[in-house]
Every structure is written in structure tokens, then in C-alpha cells.
Amino acid sequence: MKLPNQRWIISSPDPKIVEQLVQTTGLLPLMAQVLVNREINTPELAQVYLEPESQLLPQPLEEFPDLGVSVELLQDAIASQDKIVICGDYDADGMTSTALLLRALKHLGADVDYAIPSRMKEGYGINTRIVEDCASSGVGLILTVDNGISAYEPIARAIDLGLSVIITDHHDLPEKLPPADAILNPKLLPESSPYRGLAGVGVAYILAVTTAQNLGLLKGLTDQLLELFTLGTIADLAPLVGVNRRWLKRGLRKLPKSQLAGIQALIQMAGVSEEQKQLQPDDIGFKLGPRINAIGRIGDPQLVIELLTTDEEGLALERAMQCEQINQKRQQLCKKIEEEAINLIETLPVNWQQDRVLVIVQPHWHHGVIGIVASRLVERYGAPVFIGTYEEEEPEKIRGSARGIEEFHVFEALEFCDDLLGKYGGHKAAGGFSLPIQNLEAFKERLSRFAHQCLKPEYLKPLIKIDAQTDFKQLTPYLYQQIDNLQPWGIGNDFPVFWTANVKLIEQRIVGQKHLKLVLAQEDGTEIKAIAWRWADYFPLPTCLDIAYKLKENHWNGNTTIELEIIGIRLPQNIRATKKAVFQHQGREYACSFWESLNELRIRNAQGKVLAVNRGKRIGLLGTNRDNAQEVDVTQPHYYQLIKAAMAALNMEK
Structure with missing residues (x-):
């Protein structure tokens, strides 16, 4: 079972401030919480946010x-x-x-x-x-x-x-x-x-x-x-x-x-x-x-x-x-360079987790689109990305683009490398730079030193920032109307993200070759439809999940319904194994557990390695955690016999 490697930050604003905004603005508590998360935490700031024209601007x-x-x-x-x-x-x-x-x-x-x-x-x-x-x-x-x-x-x-x-x-x-x-x-x-x-x-x-x-x-x-x-x-x-x-x-x-x-x-x-x-x-x-x-x-x-x-x-x-x-040509270039970059990162391999920054340079990449590719690599790996290519006119020079993450300041990182660079500029989230090719290794080392000053290893995952926990009964057209009335959402004022715990997956299918179409339900039977863009790689998802999402309106045949756009998932934090057992196999001791809500069997050896396999699947995962686990074919005899022994042990525990 392959899941997105994400980190979630869930906001927890002061309930008294949220209640004060509910009283003074008439907003739903969920939306008042969204405002407080945006540091709009007084009635005066809320008034300007809700009615920007009411603010007296200095000339x-x-x-x-x-x-x-x-x-x-x-x-x-x-x-x-x-x-x-x-x-x-x-x-x-x-x-x-x-x-x-x-x-x-x-x-x-x-x-x-x-x-x-x-x-x-x-x-x-x-x-x-x-x-x-x-x-x-x-x-x-x-x-x-x-x-x-x-x-x-x-x-x-x-x-x-x-x-x-x-x-x-x-x-x-x-x-x-x-x-x-x-x-x-x-x-x-x-x-x-x-x-x-x-x-x-x-x-x-x-x-x-x-x-x-x-x-x-x-x-x-x-x-x-x-x-x-x-x-x-x-x-x-x-x-x-x-x-x-x-x-x-x-x-x-x-x-x-x-x-x-x-x-x-x-x-x-x-x-x-x-x-x-x-x-x-x-x-x-x-x-x-x-x-x-x-x-x-x-x-x-x-x-x-x-x-x-x-x-x-x-x-x-x-x-x-x-x-x-020209935009269609740009899309094709981006796709080609992104595929080449991912291939390089994963086959060389590039040790970006140890360096805490991903630096990748190749000839023949187009200067004009490497910034877009850098953004996509940040989304994929959750690390700051510095991507470059050689100047056509001056092949001994490299020109590049950089994109950062929440805890990393791109312009300060470039300033830290000032003596190694030619021209450079930018701000916290993005920048551009050039340097002589002979300075490339020193540049990588210096960036890594800067990254170690501000980034902990756990920061190197794509970040999901969440506003509030909800249940499906709260996801009403009136809530969506309040969200829509507070447009424009965007950079610095992100579209609200909610999360719901212990959601059951009723249906899931791949659509358009790349996307997942889902039907989700809570324990009380409330159902809702959802889409997860470009998530076909994670099919099939476990049957029980915590989900993070944005609300969307779907217009079809004259009907308007509320749907979810899934942006994050994780295994529920409070689920427990349905069955557990310890057993001997070929002279070695193993512990095993079956997680019914995930439909997953896990077998752990004395060294801490875990084999995880979903019932009915040929491919399982083997490793000390999901981040480093390798896919294995569990129909191979030694895995098959081990799984058979584990299931026998679990059945004896009934």
C-alpha cells in the first residue's frame, strides 16, 4: 500500500477569539476559525477583511x-x-x-x-x-x-x-x-x-x-x-x-x-x-x-x-x-524536463534528504521552464529545489531557478552563497541565480550548510496546512456560500482546508487515467463524493482514512452539489489492529497483526523489518517504515509460506 508522504499542520486557534468573531461577524464557527488562522483575530481586522472597501487607506x-x-x-x-x-x-x-x-x-x-x-x-x-x-x-x-x-x-x-x-x-x-x-x-x-x-x-x-x-x-x-x-x-x-x-x-x-x-x-x-x-x-x-x-x-x-x-x-x-x-509547447517541455529530473534524482540517486536541499543541473534544459519544474519537484519531494542548466552563449556558466518550502528562505540562501554566484535575486519563496560551472560543487555544499541551519529532517515532506476538523454534516451549501463570499483566496490567503477523521471509503475508481473518483462515508452513514487529482498511483487506497480537503461545487445537469477535492490522506491515528499474534517460522520468531479497516496484514521480524500486504494483492511492501519500504512480489514461495504461517497464527487467536 503506497500513500502520499506528507506532513500535516493542523491549526488550533484560541476558541475565545473564534467565538468573539462569530458574535461580531455572524460567520459560521468554521469560517471564523479560518479567519483567525489568517491572523484576522479582532473584530476590526475582520471588518476590513469582510468588506475591504470599508478600510480608510493612506494616500x-x-x-x-x-x-x-x-x-x-x-x-x-x-x-x-x-x-x-x-x-x-x-x-x-x-x-x-x-x-x-x-x-x-x-x-x-x-x-x-x-x-x-x-x-x-x-x-x-x-x-x-x-x-x-x-x-x-x-x-x-x-x-x-x-x-x-x-x-x-x-x-x-x-x-x-x-x-x-x-x-x-x-x-x-x-x-x-x-x-x-x-x-x-x-x-x-x-x-x-x-x-x-x-x-x-x-x-x-x-x-x-x-x-x-x-x-x-x-x-x-x-x-x-x-x-x-x-x-x-x-x-x-x-x-x-x-x-x-x-x-x-x-x-x-x-x-x-x-x-x-x-x-x-x-x-x-x-x-x-x-x-x-x-x-x-x-x-x-x-x-x-x-x-x-x-x-x-x-x-x-x-x-x-x-x-x-x-x-x-x-x-x-x-x-x-x-x-x-506557445503554452502547449511549454507544457510539453515542462513534462519532458520533469520526467528527466525525477529519473536523475531517483536513479543516481541524489541524496537530497541528507543534504536537506535538492540541487540538480543538466545541459540542454530550457531556461524558461526550469522554474516551473522546480515548483513541481518541491510539491513531489517537499524539499527546497535549486535547478539549473548551462548557458547557451557561455557553456561554462550555469543559470538556475530556486523554489523554497515554508521554513526555508530562498533569497537568504542565495545571499549565503554570494561569493560563489554571479547575478541572483528573489524573495522568500523563489529566486533566480547564475554561477560559474567550477563553483557548482561548492554551491551545493554551501546550500546544504544553510539548509541544515533551518531545516529539520521531518520538514522534508510536502506540507498540508489545515484550518479545522469537520464532519460531513457541516459541509453544507451555506458553508460553501460563506467561503465563496470571502473570495479572493490565493497566496497569503489560502483557500480553506478542512479534515475529517476515520472516513470509510465506499467506492474508488481511476478516471482520466490519472485521477481518483471516490465516494466517502462517515459512521453515521453521511456520504459525499470526492476527487483526488493525479492520485492514480495510490490506487487502491485503504478503506479507512483521515482526509484533508477543499470544498468544491459541482454543476451537472442543472444540479449543484458540494464535493471534496482531496489534497491529503493519512492512516487514522486512533485505529488498532483487529488481531495480533506471535509465531515461529523456519526457526525464527515473528509478530503479526491484521488491520481490518485497512485490509492489511503486517509481519514484523526480530530486526524490525515489516512486510505489509493487502489481502488479494500480489505486491506488498518490505522495510523498516513506509518511506524506505521496497515493493516485493508476495507470491514468491518464501513470502507466501511466511504469510500462510502468519494467517494460521492469527486464526488460532480467535
Whole structure:
């Protein structure tokens, strides 16, 4: 029996605080508990969470010290028709930020163009080549979006050449800030600021709106900018808290009826229902966002800029179709590289559990998709992942992507390796880096040293964070309605996860070759249907389980029912063996037990090795625990005779 190797963290908030929120908000106790788990633990915080528009926001001009200077620089450039170049980035955040400011500045009458570095040849962020090209073509003002905070040398070069520079970025701050004329970065604000969680597109949004307001030209621009902010913020996995939550709640209602030809074309290509009153973050995160991100990863970002700035429906549809084709190619690349990576990890083998970090580098992998593969490897192994490939132009250099886990800070890990690296950047959860090939072994060793400082061995399992224990009678349409009313859920405000103990598995079958369709029941006979995505490898599941899940609505033939999306399972913590016995076989002593709820026989030898086999199955597991157990064919004579002796001993115990 093979089960997911997970660790569960079950929240246990103060019942008095939960009860206080129930009294003041009218929420169900389960939902009040969810809010407390999100650190929304006072009536005042709950009021802002439930009704984001009720919060009195400080004006951006009061919060961002350099916003006034930035607006003046833009107004002067527009008035004097100085050429402005937006230096963007090739991910969804960078491309939506670039499109947002292009739309805004053109609306305001600016002479504006954009430049995005080549992912393959130059890597992330503004560089000296872009700066010198701008200087030689008469540009007066460079405006970075979603990059620039770590680009000291290129910015210094721009200032030396007489250009004005505004940096808008949201990445972590380096020790020495670049000598720009103005810097807008939420990381410069206090932790308590509602603007602190903005993505790059959020900073661009504030700059565009404030400039348009100052010029009295915001009319006709508001919805366009809000829609691009919404698209970029969710696609960049920015935290859905503070002003992000407030503005996204509004923006998600606008998107189904978007006035932007490009967003309408994307919605059409992605198969998102236009009948929805509002889009959900998942519609963007899993459908619209990847089609944009795919271009930056393996295509030409100009496609996305044209898609999001054109007002021609024909051109928008053409560009959306190109995004679709490139996204399909990206999916194939990801699948191939992921399979190769898993094969390498498990056949070499890579000793990531001892190192507490998984570092894997191969030639010929595509730079543009290794970050996605890193995320999938984190999901599979539950360890921080640093994945790299060789530069095409400079084969003696490695470029890579990193993804972290809850207790691991990626950017701090990269800083710990500073002297071994070339360029690097990122934040707690993700980062990018480059290094000379001769430093690879030292880099692995240094990362392992950093990981040993913050990770215990038990952390190296995929994490399931759970809000509350429930029984099936509590899973009502009214509960689902309260969950739905509290959208948007997402990064920093995760969709609620519940768990139920000692669930009986009534039916299970594989659907679509990869997924499990289940019917579950509690002891009182209450049944519910469930789906477990990509869990066919665990078929058949034991007949008694603890389950962790999200609630989903299923619409079929005009009927709406509540179903479960299973994300975690474990053997019940309180089950006991139905029968136990000790017996002799071929001169050796064994202990055996039969677990009726799991339909499983376990036989333990004197050395602590256990043979576990489900009744009627040819394949069993042999090892000291399930993590290191190997599959064995129990029809082989020595296993078969041992099982026969164990069953005889158990039958004598009746």
C-alpha cells in the first residue's frame, strides 16, 4: 500500500477569539476559525477583511516617499515630449506592468516605448546594453517595472550618461540601493503598510493612477488599469492581502466583461466561462496567467505587450492564439524536463534528504521552464529545489531557478552563497541565480550548510496546512456560500482546508487515467463524493482514512452539489489492529497483526523489518517504515509460506 508522504499542520486557534468573531461577524464557527488562522483575530481586522472597501487607506503619496518625485519626472517628460522607455521583464508581472504603463502613458500623451531583455541571452532585469541603447537613441527617462532594485551598475551608468531613472520594483532590497532619481518599492515601506504586498504591477498601477489624477486625465483609464493590475497580481502569485485584496475584489468582477480586446481574447482561448459574475483567482492562476507566462519563458514578450495594448479584436485574437500554441509547447517541455529530473534524482540517486536541499543541473534544459519544474519537484519531494542548466552563449556558466518550502528562505540562501554566484535575486519563496560551472560543487555544499541551519529532517515532506476538523454534516451549501463570499483566496490567503477523521471509503475508481473518483462515508452513514487529482498511483487506497480537503461545487445537469477535492490522506491515528499474534517460522520468531479497516496484514521480524500486504494483492511492501519500504512480489514461495504461517497464527487467536 503506497500513500502520499506528507506532513500535516493542523491549526488550533484560541476558541475565545473564534467565538468573539462569530458574535461580531455572524460567520459560521468554521469560517471564523479560518479567519483567525489568517491572523484576522479582532473584530476590526475582520471588518476590513469582510468588506475591504470599508478600510480608510493612506494616500499612496503619503506612503511612498519618492512617488511625488516620480510623478513630476513623468509630467515633465510628457510636457517636453522627452522620449520615455519602460524597461520591463519577461514574466507575467513584468509584461502586464509594461502594458499597463504603455497604455497609461500613451493615454497621457507621452512619447513612450519599451525594452525587455532577452531571457536566453541577457537574463533578468535592466542591463548596461539597454541603458547605452537608450542613451544613443535620445531617451530622456528610463522607467523600470518589476526590476531594477538590484541593478546598481546599469542604473549608475544611466545617471552618468545623463538619463533620468525611476525604479518601480517589489523585489527584496539589496544592501546598496541604485543611484536612481526615484525608487518606488513596497519593501521600503513599514511591514504594517497595506501597500506592502504589492507586486510589480501594483507599483506600476499606483504610479499610473497618481500621474493621471494629477493631470486630470484618469477618466477612461481606470478600468483598463485595474484589469491589468488584477491579471498581473494573481499571475505573479502576489499575496492576496492589504490593497491587493481590496483592488482584486473589484478587478475580478470587471474581467468577465473586460473592455480590453486582449483580455477578452485570452478568456475565449482559455475556455473561461463568460457567464461568471466574477473570475476566481484560479481562473487567472491556472488558465490566463500560464498563457501569458509561457511567452516570457519560451517566446517573444512583444506578443503579450501587443495582446494587452491593442484595441483591435482581430489582432488580439491572433496574439491570443499564438499564446495558446506557445503554452502547449511549454507544457510539453515542462513534462519532458520533469520526467528527466525525477529519473536523475531517483536513479543516481541524489541524496537530497541528507543534504536537506535538492540541487540538480543538466545541459540542454530550457531556461524558461526550469522554474516551473522546480515548483513541481518541491510539491513531489517537499524539499527546497535549486535547478539549473548551462548557458547557451557561455557553456561554462550555469543559470538556475530556486523554489523554497515554508521554513526555508530562498533569497537568504542565495545571499549565503554570494561569493560563489554571479547575478541572483528573489524573495522568500523563489529566486533566480547564475554561477560559474567550477563553483557548482561548492554551491551545493554551501546550500546544504544553510539548509541544515533551518531545516529539520521531518520538514522534508510536502506540507498540508489545515484550518479545522469537520464532519460531513457541516459541509453544507451555506458553508460553501460563506467561503465563496470571502473570495479572493490565493497566496497569503489560502483557500480553506478542512479534515475529517476515520472516513470509510465506499467506492474508488481511476478516471482520466490519472485521477481518483471516490465516494466517502462517515459512521453515521453521511456520504459525499470526492476527487483526488493525479492520485492514480495510490490506487487502491485503504478503506479507512483521515482526509484533508477543499470544498468544491459541482454543476451537472442543472444540479449543484458540494464535493471534496482531496489534497491529503493519512492512516487514522486512533485505529488498532483487529488481531495480533506471535509465531515461529523456519526457526525464527515473528509478530503479526491484521488491520481490518485497512485490509492489511503486517509481519514484523526480530530486526524490525515489516512486510505489509493487502489481502488479494500480489505486491506488498518490505522495510523498516513506509518511506524506505521496497515493493516485493508476495507470491514468491518464501513470502507466501511466511504469510500462510502468519494467517494460521492469527486464526488460532480467535
